Amino acid sequence: MVNITLQMERCKGCGICIANCPKDALAFSNHSNHSGYEYVQVNEETCVKCGTCYIVCPDGVFVFTETITE
């Protein structure tokens, strides 16, 4: 299973990932990180783990990890 994690402290609130997500699974969270940027949040119900957000984010916010279940 692929998991998506967001490192909110790295987010600069540029919105590029939100505009590129094919499933509209990303949105601003209405919360600020320690740098004062409004970070994004993911709706894990609609996210298909396509990795688009990873490619377009300039700040390395998205981390995908694979859990192998046997």
Add this chain to the structure above:
Amino acid sequence: MAKYTKYPELLSPNGWCPGCGYGIIARLIYEVMEEKGVSQNHIYVGGVGCNANLYGALEGGNKVECHHGRAPVCANGIKALMPDTFVFTIQGDGDCYAIGMGETIIAAHNRFPITVFAVNNANYGMTGGQTAPTTLTGQVTTTSPKGKEGKPFDIIPQMRALGVDYCARGTTASLAEIRKLKKYITKAIDLQLQERKYAFVEILSPCPTNWHKSPLEANEYIMNNVIKYLPLGEYDTSKEE
């Protein structure tokens, strides 16, 4: 599904503005270095400007900060002494085509096997958005308040005239273009590692802060305006007649 776990470990949090293209460029170059096994064994020869954030942001390898404009010839010298080490430069457009035009041309002419990346954001980003040779016709900057007169400088015909084996222009401004850019970067790095050849890649990169645009508008500006003057694509002499 590919595993993407390395990037945040390699690239520390950095001082670039929201939506700046430098973060994507750093990630792509680092991913390719990882794939080629040189992420810990390379020398990054850097310029002056907003790319200076890379000195702190990139983990692994060694770094040399050069005087403004001098990176490609410093890289030549380093490569001459350390022929088996992967040596690359990242500079801004002002660094590469204004103060450092001489060095950019002579390094391409010498064709020492180094890899040169020029980040073109059409202005002097770090110093507050002054006009650069690459500034578009009519573009308003702090030193062209009525819009720049004259054409933006296009490096690609110069590189082709110099006969370099590979040159390309990509951009970070869209998902599809980021994918293509990674291919250009891979090709350029492979040329040094496998064939001991010089390669040049220019990257059109948004500077939302000095363009006075939102990050999304800055990307649209590249895709709708900048690429009309400075077309995207690669020139690979090994594929030409």
